[in-house]
Amino acid sequence: MSRFLDELFILIRQPSVSATGEGVPQCAKLLGDMMRETGINTEIVEGKPYPFVCGSVQTQPHHKTLLVYGHYDVQPPEPLEAWKSPPYAPEIRDGRIYGRGSGDNKGQLFAHIKATEFWLREIGHPPINLKFVFEGGEESGSPGFEEFALSHRDQVAADACYAADGPMHESGRPTLFFGVRGMLYVRLTVRVSRRDAHSAYASVLPNAALELCHLVSKLIDSSGRVKVPGFYDGVRSPSQLEREAIARIPPVEDEVKREFGIKAIAGDPNVGYYEKLMFTPVMDLEAIHVGYLGVGHKAAVPSSAKAMLNIRMVADQDPDQIYRSLVRALEAVKGDYELTVEKIGSSPPSRTPLDHPAARPFIDATRAMDGDDPILLPSIGAGCHANHVLTRLLGIPTVWAAYAQPDEANHAPNENLRLDHFRRGILASVSVIDTFGRWQG
DSSP states (O other): OHHHHHHHHHHHHSOOBTTTTBTHHHHHHHHHHHHHHHTOEEEEEOOSSSOEEEEEEOOOTTSOEEEEEEEOOBOOOOOGGGOSSOTTSOEEETTEEESTTTTTTHHHHHHHHHHHHHIIIIISSOSSEEEEEEESOGGGTOTTHHHHHHHOHHHHOOSEEEEEOSBOOTTOOOEEEOEEOEEEEEEEEEEOSSSOEEGGGTTTSOOHHHHHHHHHHTTBOTTSOBOSTTTTTTOOOOOHHHHHHHHTSOOOHHHHHHHHTOSSOSSOTTSOHHHHHHHOOEEEEEEEEOSOOSSSOOOEEOSEEEEEEEEEEOTTOOHHHHHHHHHHHHHHHOOSSEEEEEEEEEEOOEEOOTTOTTHHHHHHHHHHHHSSOOEEESOBSSOOHHHHIIIIISOOOEEEEOOBOTTOOTTSTTOEEEHHHHHHHHHHHHHHHHHHHTOOO
């Protein structure tokens, strides 16, 4: 473990921010070198916008093939002043590794590599064929993953895919999830006049901030229900098996309310917490940019305002269809001003059925590790374009584990991974490879 930590620290020290490109190609090379030293056949495949680190361990052609997915890019570390230690200077405090990427996703993907090292150095070879694809753009929406996967099918073809990312359930129990919500980002720009004006004209000039607020209120009501015609078309109701799975998940509503300091869970009170997260689409007003909020005041009437809508979809909704419906709705309700609608990015929802035959070895391996049934999440609230590509475009059943603890602070300052979770992640990957090798599906 001492050597494993030294190696992981080297990986964390290398910046790899896909939003800006800082250090991403260098991190791909570093990760590739580490995989080769482990004994994994590795190559760097150039992609758009960043390289893919691809590896393989071939045993026998008749053996099952497991694809391992992960991402080596990280989110920007800002605000830097909120970190107790520099984001790219990993250190251990109170049994936790602190550093950007420690949990999301360098520490978790590194667990797969060290598990493979165990099989190669202690056993001689794993009981299955292994393939690895680690991308450098997941935190930016995986813009090049679809093109890469479709043009390099031989490097991703597998009987199933396994990945470890995100925090486990708040209860701390081992967690597997089988799908993600879709994503659609839309930027709205309202321009009501040629330029900003002195607030002496506030009685006679339109105000872009107010017009934008009025516009958004026509899209989303006070309960959070979306008023865009056709928005809920295509929503697939949870199956009986999925309802049974979420009924077994420990409740966390009270903990969530304490953590975020809120009095009630948002949305329809008649819809359960997990059904909201997994099976209910939502349109969220992510950001508004308008006017002056500096020292003092500017006393100006804003002429333009921008907003970002973050739309989370569920199976079987189509982001393109929803975007078209949104544009039509906006044209119907907008006022007498200039409105620009921009589609920033999207990814469809996707999930692997809980009763898919390939799900069994992952469930069995996790149970063998912990002596307890894992929590099975049919989907999570987050999105991942790679999951859509793997499951819907390539037909590869994909199961995700969460090796990080619930409070890993991914995407936030002081991101961390508990030492015992890093160790457990390595053992869990060993168990998955072992169990998958005995799977007769």
